[in-house]
Amino acid sequence: MNLVETLEMLNKVVTENSELIKNEESTKQFLILPLLRGLGYDTYSPKEVTPEFTADFHKKNEKVDYAITLNGEPKIFLEAKSINQKINKSAPQLSRYFSTFPSVRLGILTNGIEYHFFTDLNNTNIMDSSPFFVFNIIDYNDEDFNNLIKFSKNLYDYEGIKSLAESLMYTHSFKSVIKEIFENPSDDFIRFVIKERFKFKVTQQFINTSRPLVQKCIQESLSEIISERFDLSLNHHELQEVSVTTEVSVVTEKKMYYSQEEINTLGTFEEFESIKVVLPNVESYKNLIKIPDSEYSVEKGNPLSDFFVSSVLVQGNSIVGYLIGHYYNNRQDTTLYTVKSNEIEKFIKENPVVSELGFINARLATRLNKNTNEIKYFLKSSIPNLSFRDIPNLTSKVDDIDSFFNKLK
Structure with missing residues (x-):
């Protein structure tokens, strides 16, 4: 069963039988292990997917729910929660596991529905406090799916995961800043907009006066950009239809040479x-x-x-x-x-x-x-x-x- 089929099956399980999955053990059996198999890991081999993995933790008898071993070394630790347990952004228990093994650079915290992926971007072998990627098996888009594929056994490569983590981290940060600017532009942003077109001295009073106008312009600019892109898309579609009926070759920008x-x-x-x-x-x-x-x-x-x-x-x-x-x-x-x-x-x-x-x-x-x-x-x-x-x-x-x-x- 490939990953697409696995996710379809898991969606059906959650939709039709979630009330029967009542605890952590059934969450593992019916949701977590099937997804690991869909990602290509051999859950029937304790050498590759080891349940209740023991390590020298600060607390005695503390174990990792699953350790995934590649090329003879544990690479991924997974901590499981019950389907009914909400996932918090931080994962102190998983963090303790993470710091014990230098070979482990990826931690996963999941309740079978949400999968929170952690790595060590800030400090090597110290797990970041926030996940760089969250995948929800019943609510995901094409980009989420394509990111999930990168964690599969045949594609797993830490440098690639690190690049993905950095990209997602920066993307999230940049989007949040841009969203804040659009919803509530700061004084510095308003000052920048004014100085781009006018040479007079910008006072605080003028900034306060201009704020509603700048907010209005932001909204109108976004609407115009979306409208222009939509029109371009329609024009491109019309050109493609013309090319089919007239047998005229339409050369896209990428193939312009x-x-x-x-x-x-x-x-x-x-x-x-x-x-x-x-x-x-x-x-x-x-x-x-x-x-x-x-x-x-x-x-x-x-x-x-x-x-x-x-x-x-x-x-x-x-x-x-x-x-x-x-x-x-x-x-x-x-x-x-x-x-x-x-x-x-x-x-x-x-x-x-x-x-x-x-x-x-x-x-x-x-x-x-x-x-x-x-x-x-x-x-x-x-x-x-x-x-x-x-x-x-x-x-x-x-x-x-x-x-x-x-x-x-």
């Missing part, structure tokens, strides 16, 4: 295990990259290579894996490799020629982990202003990435 005809020549595709397999046209990539043969490189994408990204596998909006192709026998035959998105480095080590030649249609880029000085590899489209998702048929959606990869073994 390429015609639709050029993009369509990038490759042919066929079906493989319900996934679209794209076989790139080398000459088309050479024409669009527009650099001399001598300058092709791993970082720029190398049409002279025999390796290519055949399909980008996505779950929700997240890239979770790739099909890597390899031409051989004078490009008469093709071999395909399956690679999870967090195993690109492993694939490159097993195929060192890739790090020398790169891919026909992808740039081999790197990120440096400043804490460990480790280099992590990731893939990008080799053509500027054209993402993998813009290349016809290159993206394939998968509901359960683990099942897909296991099926191909």
